[in-house]
Amino acid sequence: MSVVAPSFEAERPKNPVLRLEGVSKIYGSGAARKIALDAATLEIHPATVTALVGHSGSGKSTLLNIAGGLEQATSGTVILAGEVLSRLGARQLTALRARAVSYVFQEYNLIRTMTVLENVCLPLELAGTGAKQARQRAGEVLEQVGTAQHRAKFPDQLSGGEQQRVAIARAIADHRPLLLADEPTGALDSANGERVVELLKGIAATGVACVIATHNKDVTRAADRIVQMRDGKITAGAA
Numbered sequence: 102m103s104v105v106a107p108s109f110e111a112e113r114p115k116n117p118v119l120r121l122e123g124v125s126k127i128y129g130s131g132a133a134r135k136i137a138l139d140a141a142t143l144e145i146h147p148a149t150v151t152a153l154v155g156h157s158g159s160g161k162s163t164l165l166n167i168a169g170g171l172e173q174a175t176s177g178t179v180i181l182a183g184e185v186l187s188r189l190g191a192r193q194l195t196a197l198r199a200r201a202v203s204y205v206f207q208e209y210n211l212i213r214t215m216t217v218l219e220n221v222c223l224p225l226e227l228a229g230t231g232a233k234q235a236r237q238r239a240g241e242v243l244e245q246v247g248t249a250q251h252r253a254k255f256p257d258q259l260s261g262g263e264q265q266r267v268a269i270a271r272a273i274a275d276h277r278p279l280l281l282a283d284e285p286t287g288a289l290d291s292a293n294g295e296r297v298v299e300l301l302k303g304i305a306a307t308g309v310a311c312v313i314a315t316h317n318k319d320v321t322r323a324a325d326r327i328v329q330m331r332d333g334k335i336t337a338g339a340a
């Protein structure tokens with residue numbers, strides 16, 4: 102008699118894009134020793150927006166930098182897109198980051214010698230998109246964030262808020278499974294802040310997991326989940 106195994110596929114929760122297990126980060130030593138992240142455990146799932154909140158110095162940027170493989174944890178395990186980061190060599194880590202993570206940094210990190218359009222094309226081209234297609238996609242996302250008219254300018258010729266929107270365009274141009282954004286609305290007025298919140302929600306709806314460190318109430322309100330940090334610890338919202 103043959104037995105057909107029932108499919109539990111629909112009931113099984115999707116694999117997390119990111120998992121932190123007891124992750125700590127200690128800077129310095131002796132009197133300068135600082136526990137920036139203290140045994141943080143967290144799972145982030147596809148198609149969600151998570152707001153990471155907490156006072157200045159609570160560890161939000163540290164958590165994002167470690168989650169995205171930009172900094173190494175002192176202890177604990179970081180699993181990104183199914184890979185344990187500490188087991189990867191430098192080249193494997195770079196390749197994984199290019200495939201799996203987009204960032205919007207607190208200080209934008211646009212490349213000053215490249216135009217706005219070239220900045221947005223860069224991650225697409227790094228991921229293998231042809232130049233013509235990359236320019237077309239870059240044009241679309243610059244339109245979405247309202248900076249298409251600045252495409253031929255260099256970052257230094259833009260205001261802080263405009264640079265921030267270009268940084269957001271660069272991060273959403275390529276659909277990587279995890280988007281980490283550090284205060285993406287910090288330099289924006291409320292209209293542009295709301296526009297960015299809507300954009301990020303739209304990106305999440307396509308399956309991307311967005312984690313946003315923020316002090317902005319609009320972002321927090323729009324998020325599916327709020328993770329609260331205090332003194333390097335996750336104090337609420339981890340589950």
Ligand SMILES: Nc1ncnc2c1ncn2[C@@H]1O[C@H](COP(=O)(O)OP(=O)(O)OP(=O)(O)O)[C@@H](O)[C@H]1O
Nearest residue numbers: 128129135136137156157158159160161162163164
């Ligand atoms: N490279 C570093 N060397 C030493 N200490 C650091 C370093 N980076 C961060 N810290 C310390 O770790 C703690 C957490 O910093 P972090 O930047 O993660 O905070 P944050 O929550 O992002 O703050 P903000 O809201 O101001 O951006 C702070 O006390 C900070 O001073």
Ligand SMILES: [Mg+2]
Nearest residue numbers: 161162207283
């Ligand atoms: Mg920060």
